[in-house]
Amino acid sequence: MRVFVVDDQEIVRRGVIDLCEAEADIEIVGEAGTAAQARARISATNPDVVLMDMRLPDGNGIDVCRDVRSENPQIHCIILTAYDDDEAINAAVLAGASGYVLKEVRGNHLIENIRTVAAGRSILGTPLSHKVVERIRHDHEGDSRLETLSARENEVLSLIAEGLTNREIGERLALAEKTVKNYVSSLLSKLGLQRRTQAAVLRLEARGPLG
16 A cells, blocks of 8 residues: 655654554655645655645645545545544545544554555544534525526535545546536535535535434
């Protein structure tokens, strides 16, 4: 497994790298301390998994995750943070992250999470993510704006809520990426929203109780 580590604190970054390098099946292919470095170096090294710090000096891990996944959906991201923040967890899900892990996680659990994500599975089925979805449902109970969307716009919105990038949505629906962007712009306009994350929140609410 090829792993890339992003954290602005060198002592934390080195600790994660040392932990990973102790495992025979994990290879560290790069590291970065800023969002700008991460974008350039991740693209060049093509890792399987990126361990991404939530807060960076020139941006945040959520935006970098979204950009990385948009460019290469085969790269899986785990967001690392010291904060149990509902909004951040929700943003991580919608950015296409495969996991959201608090930095207090035990070393062996982090390694297990890396292996799970590298295998193409999500580690978001946790009490943290469940709590976010429940909050979203309560915040938007009774919202009828989704009824204004066309069938195709509803399809696009559902895939946004699953964390897919425009490129992935295009592949799923056999549409050009530019066409997907047009649908996203249209549905945001109809919903009176500015960001795709806000729109996806409405879709999550509309799905009903957790199973």
